[in-house]
Amino acid sequence: MKKIIQDYTKEELGNIVKPSFRAKQIWNWVYHKYATSFEEMGNLPKALKAELDEGFTLTPLKMLTVQDSKDGSRKYLFGLHDGHTVEVVLLLMRDKEYHEDGSVKHQERYTVCISSQVGCKVGCAFCLTAKGGFMRDLTAGEIVSQLLMVKKHNNIEANRRLNIVYMGMGEPLDNLDAVVKAVKIFSDPDGMAIATHRQTISTSGLSSKIVKLGKMDLGINLAISLHAVDDKLREQLMPINKAYNIQSIIDAVKGFPINSRKRVMFEYLVIKDVNDSIDAAKKLLKLLDGIKAKVNLIYFNPYGGTEFKRPTDSDMKGFQEYLTKRGLHCTIRESKGLDISAACGQLREQEGGGES
Ligand code: SF4
Numbered sequence: 001m002k003k004i005i006q007d008y009t010k011e012e013l014g015n016i017v018k019p020s021f022r023a024k025q026i027w028n029w030v031y032h033k034y035a036t037s038f039e040e041m042g043n044l045p046k047a048l049k050a051e052l053d054e055g056f057t058l059t060p061l062k063m064l065t066v067q068d069s070k071d072g073s074r075k076y077l078f079g080l081h082d083g084h085t086v087e088v089v090l091l092l093m094r095d096k097e098y099h100e101d102g103s104v105k106h107q108e109r110y111t112v113c114i115s116s117q118v119g120c121k122v123g124c125a126f127c128l129t130a131k132g133g134f135m136r137d138l139t140a141g142e143i144v145s146q147l148l149m150v151k152k153h154n155n156i157e158a159n160r161r162l163n164i165v166y167m168g169m170g171e172p173l174d175n176l177d178a179v180v181k182a183v184k185i186f187s188d189p190d191g192m193a194i195a196t197h198r199q200t201i202s203t204s205g206l207s208s209k210i211v212k213l214g215k216m217d218l219g220i221n222l223a224i225s226l227h228a229v230d231d232k233l234r235e236q237l238m239p240i241n242k243a244y245n246i247q248s249i250i251d252a253v254k255g256f257p258i259n260s261r262k263r264v265m266f267e268y269l270v271i272k273d274v275n276d277s278i279d280a281a282k283k284l285l286k287l288l289d290g291i292k293a294k295v296n297l298i299y300f301n302p303y304g305g306t307e308f309k310r311p312t313d314s315d316m317k318g319f320q321e322y323l324t325k326r327g328l329h330c331t332i333r334e335s336k337g338l339d340i341s342a343a344c345g346q347l348r349e350q351e352g353g354g355e356s
Contacts, residue, residue, distance in 0.1 A: 001081070002057040005030060006148065007141030009181065010188055022048060024190055030058065031191040032158040034148065061086075061145045063153065076150060080142060084135050086115040086169055088146045090154065110154075110162040114146045116179050117170025122204045124225075124238045126269060126300065126308060129169045138170070140181035147186070164194060167202040167223070173209035183218060196220045197259045202267065207244045210252035217257050223265035223296075224249060228275050229283035237269075246287065253291055263294040263329060270316055271300045272309040281322040294329040 005013070010027055014020035025043055029035040036059050038049045061078040064085065068074050072092040079085055091111045118135035120127070147164065156162070164186060166172040172179045179201065186194045202223035203210065210222070226246070228234035234241040253264055266288065270276050284295065297320055300310050311319075316332055323330040 003055060004060045004139060004141030004145070005052075005056045005058055006060070006144040006185065007139050007181075009185055010190055017048065017052070026052075027188075027190050031148070034152040034158075059145075060142055061149055063149060066153070074154075076146075076153075078146060078149065080118070080138075084118040086118055086138065086142075086146065088115065088150055088168060089113040090150050110156060110160070111165060112147050112150055112162060113165045113167045114143060115168035115170055116143060116166055116172040116175045120170045121174060122171045122238065122240045124204065124240075126237060126271070126306070137175040137178060140178045140185060143178060143182040144185050147192070151192075159193065161198065162194065164199045165202060165223070166200065171204050171206065172201050173203045173206045173213065176209055176212065180213070180216065180218070183220060197262060200265065202265075204238055204240050205244050205246075205249040206240070207248040207252040210249070210256060214252070214256040219257075219259055221259065221262050221265070222253065222256055223267055224253065225267045225269070226284075227267065227269045229280050229287055233275060237274075250287060250291070258292055263292045266293055266295045267298060268295055269298045269300050270311045270319065272311040272315070274308065276311045276315045276319055278318065278322055281319050285323060285326055285328055288328065294331070295323060296331055296333050298333045 005026070008016070010023050013026060014023035017023055017026065022044065026041065029041045033040075035041060038044070038052045038056075038058065041049060044052075060081060063076060064079045065077040066074060074090045074092075076088045076090070077085055078088065089112070091113065093109045093111060094106065115138065117137050119132050120129045121134040123130045146168075150156075151158075151160075166179060183196060183199055183201075186192050186199060187196050196219040200221040200223050201213065202225065204225050213220070213222075225238070226234075226249070227237050228241075229246070231241055231245050234246060256264065258264060266284075268275070268284070288295070297316060299316065300308055302308065302310055320330050320332055
């Protein structure tokens with residue numbers, strides 16, 4: 001089987017191709033010009049192109065489906081060489097920037113939500129990816145290629161700033177080595193140059209891995225899927241809580257090096273009559289005391305077969321107001337991609353999986 005060229009850092013590639021400056025040229029073709037064949041790489045000698053073509057692939061993913069949502073998000077299903085599938089969501093946010101001279105600048109920001117595993121071992125009750133079980137880890141190259149494919153498909157310029165969230169299928173900290181390698185490849189100035197502070201690892205809360213990641217001091221952002229404020233409810237929603245309880249997560253986060261301009265994001269999936277009470281908001285406030293935190297309240301997206309319900313707008317606002325009035329940064333996330341079921345794993349289920 002051919003090796004995936006995106007699996008290699010620039011330095012690793014420089015040890016394979018001689019002379020090593022060729023690695024930078026190849027990177028330019030891959031990450032700036034979105035080349036899909038070695039033949040296109042005009043400034044490489046013919047012999048090297050043939051050698052690369054023999055041993056490597058540039059296209060480890062195949063685009064299977066693209067679904068557009070009315071809110072502008074776009075969801076992709078990609079096929080892997082072994083018949084498995086992963087999904088990626090491109091979100092387009094429109095921001096307004098208010099300047100001192102009174103002018104308002106509109107800007108568009110891309111955020112790409114990528115997958116780190118085929119399936120997931122964590123087994124969250126609200127997640128359709130979990131229902132399909134765990135298949136395998138993705139390699140760094142398979143992770144990197146997701147963004148490359150999306151950029152090429154949307155004609156996004158190579159140097160365009162964008163954000164990456166490791167929030168698609170899988171638990172990124174359960175595939176830590178490949179994810180960390182992908183972070184480094186994404187941030188290489190000769191490649192896509194996506195600064196680590198524009199990358200967010202979202203975890204179900206594997207405390208020991210949060211500590212390990214923190215020690216690497218990559219400058220990356222952290223998002224924690226908290227969803228509940230007491231262990232009993234969290235165990236029900238996220239069985240992983242039996243291994244890593246809420247306090248262990250909070251302790252790990254307190255030791256995590258946070259970029260001075262950033263906050264740790266706590267994701268809180270609000271489920272009607274399950275975790276949307278003011279009592280829960282009070283406990284959340286107490287729990288996050290002393291952490292530079294931001295809470296992201298997410299409307300639960302109901303799907304077929306679940307008994308969980310979407311909260312009302314007024315309960316959601318009441319929950320938010322309680323927190324913000326007491327000084328906690330708290331946003332309500334727009335239900336982007338609701339009409340295409342953009343909660344993780346749902347598209348794949350609709351497509352009938354892809355397991356071979
Ligand atoms: S929500 Fe994320 S961590 Fe939980 S089972 Fe789904 S993919 Fe895994």
